[in-house]
Amino acid sequence: MRGFNITITVLIASAIFSYLFAFIAGLCRISENPIIRHVTAVYVEVFRGTSLIVQLFWLYYAIPMLFGIQLGSNWWTGVIAIALNYGAYMSEVVRGSILAISKGQTEAAIALNMSKFQRMRLIILPQAVRMMLPEFGNYTIQMLKATSLVSLIGMTDILYYGDIIRSSNLSQAPIVYFLVLIFYFLLALPLIWLTRKAESISKKGVASG
Template sequence: MFSNASTFIPVLLRGLETTVQVFILGAIFAYLIAFIAGIGRTSKIGIIRFISTVFVELFRGTSLLVQMFFFVYALPLIFPGLAMSTFFAGALALGLNYGAYASEVVRGAIQSIAHSQTEAAISLNMSKWQRMRLVILPQAVRLMLPGFGNNAIELLKGTSLVSIITLSDMTFRASLLRSSNTSLASQVEIFTYLLILYFLLALPLIFLARWLEKRASKGVSTA
C-alpha cells in the first residue's frame, strides 16, 4: 500500500514552508492578543473590560473557518481598503481565534496572584503599570506557560484549515494529490503521510509543553 512515498512525500513537503510560516505568524498574533485581551479583562476600567470581553466571546463563539472566509472575502467588500492576502488573512484569523482562548490563560494566571502581592507593591508606592510589569506579570507568566504550550499545539493543528481558503499548505497539497490519485490505497497513503508530517511538526511543541508544565509546577510547589 505504501509504495508511493517517493512521489507523495515531496509534494506534501512543498507545503511545509507555508504551514510553518502561517503557524509562526499566527502564534505571534495569538500571544500578543492573549496578553492584551487577558490584561484588559482584569482591568478595573469598565469600558476596557467590556471591549475585551466582547472580543474574546466573539472569537471564541464563532467558527474559525467562517472567520477566515470573512477576512478573505467579506471584509474587503465592507472595507475595500482592508483587502489582504490569503496568507495574512489565514494567519490573522488563527491569531485572533487562538488568542481569544489564550487570553483566558492570561486572565486566570493574573487573577491567581495573591492580592497581598498587589498590596505590597502599593505600599512601595508603585503605579498600576509598575505593579503589573514588575510584580504581577513575572509571577503570572510562569503559570501561563503550560497553557501557552498547549495552545501552540492546537494552533498548529488549526493551520490545516487555511487549505480551505486555497493557501498552499500541506493539507492543500494533500487534497491536490487526492484529486489526481483516486484509488483508495493511494488516498489512504496520502493522508497517512500527512498525519505523520503534522505529528512530527507537533512533537517538539508537545515536548516543550510538557517541559514547561513541569517547570511551572515545580515553581508553584516551591513558592
C-alpha cells in the first residue's frame, strides 16, 4: 500500500493549515471591526454550507478556469480544500470557547492594566484552548476521513491504490476494500486515543460553574 504517505502528508498538512485558519477566522469573528467580522462570517458560512466534495471539485476544476492559475499541484488543491472546509468548522469552536470564558476574567485582566493583546494571550487563550482540544481531536478524525476524497482528483492515496488493485482483479474487491478500511482505522486509532486524552485534560482541574 504505497498510498500511505500521501494520505498521511495530506492529513498532517491540512490539519496544521485548518488549525491556523480556525484561529484566524475564530479571532476575526469576535473582532470589534464590523467589516472583518462580516467578511469572515461569509467565509465560514459558505464553507460550512456547502459540501467538501463540491468545494474540492470547485477548487480543482473551476479555479484554473476562472483565473487561469493552477493551485500548485493536486496535493495543494486537496490540502487547501480540506483546510478551508474544516478551518471554517473549527473557527466556530474557537469562537465558542473564547466567548465561553467568563467576563470576569476579561475584567480582571483590564483591572490589572493588561493590553488587549496580553489579555488574549495570557488570560483568555490558555483557558479557551483547553476547551477546544477535544473538539479539535474530533475534527482531526473527520479530516482523516476527508482525505479519502483526494483520490477523486487523481491523487495516489490509499484508496486510489485500492481502486487500481480492484480494477485489475475484480474478485479481490472485498479483501482490498476491507484492507483499506483497516488501514484508515489503524490511522484513526491514535487520533481517537489522543482525543480521549484531550477530553480528560480539558476536564482536569476546572471547577464547574
